[in-house]
Amino acid sequence: MELPRIFVSIASYRDSEGPATVTDLFARAAHPERVFAGVLWQVIPGDDDDCIGGEAPASHVRSLTVHASESLGACWARHRILTELRRDEDYVLQIDSHMRFEPGWDEAFIAMLQRCPSPRPVLSSYPVPYQLPDRLGERRIPVQIAKQFSDQGGLLLHSRALPYECRPQAPLPSAFVGAGCIFAPAAAFDEVPYDPLLYFQGEEITLAVRLWTHGWDLFTPDDVLLYHDYSNERGRPRHWSDNRDWATLSARAHARLRCLLARELPADPEAMRDIARYGLGTRRTLEEYERFADLDFRRRTIGPRAADGRFGSPLDDGEVRRARAFSRIFNERTWGCVETRSGPGSTLAATAAMRKSLLKLLQRLNVRSLLDAGCGDLNWFGPALDTLDLYLGIDVSPEVIDYVLGLHRGRRGVFFNVADVVSDALPSADAVLCRHVLTHLPNAQVQAALENIRRSGARYLIATSHRGAANAEVEPGGWRAQDLCAPPFSLPPPAFVLQDGGGTELRVWDLTAG
Known part of the structure; x- marks a missing residue:
């Protein structure tokens, strides 16, 4: 029987850890034959020759190489990978270009997805850190939490950690995603295509809301499978350091974010480009997400559940429709009685x-x-x-x-x-x-x-x-x-x-x- 296949999206910007990430990805897989990597190398030829490569079967790595000056940021890169390099794999794992892996990560992710109490699960969080070259951090279960709203209206996320010995027996419900660790059925990325016009801040919260309103349930992984380099000991160049237009790209992305989540109409029409294609879903509403996540995007307020990263079990479509119907009857006083909203x-x-x-x-x-x-x-x-x-x-x-x-x-x-x-x-x-x-x-x-x-x-x-x-x-x-x-x-x-x-x-x- 053919094993389910996994497409791994890696956007690498002038990152000397990119090749080591590709190498470890395949070396630690229980079944590397089912893993297919899509890599967008964004480099300056001659300066970044050590930022391309990795030891992996050539037929299992699909790549694009662009000059760093042509890059429009991480979301643009992830969009290109998912639309130009992905084929008909069953699952998608999106990671960053500076990662390490636990042995058998591929089998473990699929099994973990099956433990989620939902028919439409997405696993995501901020991975445990590692230090160069391969010193893995303490095994803990990171739980994403809402930290604060930026001046531009973006929600900044952070994480708290559960001791590994106290890890849950199944993935925990979540309201957030971390862009450097997302594992989901490929259908999630078919229904919710990656928005190339976002820049950096706002990428994660907009993706979380879009997935959730399209009917995908978000979960925190219940085990440690990935590690991430959060340091900049290598002096890794960042896109906003190289690109003179980064401020324009960022401002436009923030306007797009506020349009999507706070319902503010942007002055720049470019911020609205293809907004319908990369908009919210119709299976759940933005207001229902705000209630679930304990957030208010217009008022920029964070409730205690969002701040603690503690969320209730996801509702199925039937529960959502029933809650919506009876809330509408109550709020709109459907039965037209002054004394009681029950009619x-x-x-x-x-x-x-x-x-x-x-x-x-x-x-x-x-x-x-x-x-x-x-x-x-x-x-x-x-x-x-x-x-x-x-x-x-x-x-x-x-x-x-x-x-x-x-x-x-x-x-x-x-x-x-x-x-x-x-x-x-x-x-x-x-x-x-x-x-x-x-x-x-x-x-x-x-x-x-x-x-x-x-x-x-x-x-x-x-x-x-x-x-x-x-x-x-x-x-x-x-x-x-x-x-x-x-x-x-x-x-x-x-x-x-x-x-x-x-x-x-x-x-x-x-x-x-x-």
Whole structure:
């Protein structure tokens, strides 16, 4: 069986470590026959003859050589490598030209990618340092963190390190990338082509946001596979030292960055060139990235999660669509009710009789803890909170949870969290309440939610149902009448039925029966 192939992108600017990097790349691979390097040598002939070469099979190294004066910077070089030298390899490893490798790095990277809890993972971080010629640094797990915003609006990244003996068992979720160590399926670079018009600062944060909004999940490697020379003991020339136009290139790149992330229209039209091709994705929004990463690009603020490099598990596309749909309903007051954003069916007056009946039933069933899965703004149930020992309110919309936390913070036995009844592990409670929640979900997601509720260990399910409804399909956030006792759900007859107005029923199932 043919091994999956890895394309390694190396942009080398007048770097005498470039040849040694190529040599070590192949020497340390478990299967060098599957490794193909693409190198752009940017040199001054006669001055930089020691900056080209390396010991590797000639058929496995594809290279371009340009005069250093023609170079337009690292992003320009990486773009050329990925578009002109890459073929149909399965994976891409992007590195710098001053690196060392652990034995078996190729097998380890592929295995690590498979440990990521996502179907679309990208591994990236700042590698551990080494000192010339081959003194490898202490093995630690670098975790990228947000340090500060520059005056030009770029986010400067740094890293903290986990002791190697405390390394995680799987790659950690991240919001950032380090351009000198990125390992991903080749499809990531097909969908998110490298932007040649960026310069230096801004390369990493724009790439991270673009990957994330295209639906790729970022992870910190859980082991040490690469080492990087961060020193300049060799006096290695930098592009901005050689190129008289570097300030123009940098200013234009910063304007491009601010357009992309802070929504500022640049004065220089050149900064907008091909911006659609190198723009954000549509699977997730910039605002969703800012919420996930704990950043605000317009205000240039860094939250504690970004500063610490601690991020939640990535959401799949279904979770993103559900969160987006219910946040939109909440933020836009879709149902047009002044009293409550949950709609006219959740006003205090409309729910008075049902609420009285429900509280009597909860007392009769000895329900002392309640998981309200899809709590909304809690308008209709708020007066009943004190009748329970424990109330757990969850909602897929972060805005909803922020809202109810502000209203009920400090109440004894009342807790809220962002969670998805379809896909997240649910806390244990005597009963699960899903009032006017499942009616907004596609049938397959309703079935997944019902299975999830059963797994929670709750004794009772209390959910909205409509007798005789056809259970038509609906998009997340839409609505249709729903009969949970009819196919495809086919729940057994409920133990109790409460009238909830307008032909709607609140049915109660004993999950311990049968």
